[in-house]
Amino acid sequence: EAGVVQSPRYKIIEKKQPVAFWCNPISGHNTLYWYLQNLGQGPELLIRYENEEAVDDSQLPKDRFSAERLKGVDSTLKIQPAELGDSAVYLCASSPREDGGELFFGEGSRLTVL
């Protein structure tokens, strides 16, 4: 069974440019998460989806970040415009259950903003 797939793995952009990350969760997993991980830190939740509904987006900086999960499967996370401080790893995770349980993470998308 394929795990959580993310792309791109690496992205280097200049500040003020837009960037988008894509995530394909494990088949059948209704819950999808986007986390941000800074170097040497634990993952920080940006947004959580139950099917296509964003049920927790309180930590998402909505002035520049947006996310969508069309048809309750794949998800995209967009940053526009990117700032230097956005350099981090963006992790996608999925879970088969609404109450969480084990989260299955993707390899992450490493963003560098110059």
Add this chain to the structure above:
Amino acid sequence: GENVEQHPSTLSVQEGDSAVIKCTYSDSASNYFPWYKQELGKRPQLIIDIRSNVGEKKDQRIAVTLNKTAKHFSLHITETQPEDSAVYFCAARDSARQLTFGSGTQLTVLP
């Protein structure tokens, strides 16, 4: 929201010795406490978890203990091996079902 603190931030042990990592949480309604291992450049992976109705859980060389009264939980690794070297994250799921992670512990097992 939930606040999870993790100590120590770095830990070095000799191969064969035990390692202990401790976490505290703030929300007394938190009910699920997983531990994730993240090797350099790789994804975090669950190694063990415990629910609030259990005080201790063991899986071969790793164990987790939970003290709900004190709001702290710990990861214990016995007979450490070089492949145990990684960053370990604790986490707590609160009443809003949000999973909050600690800041991580870099464990180094010296041969």
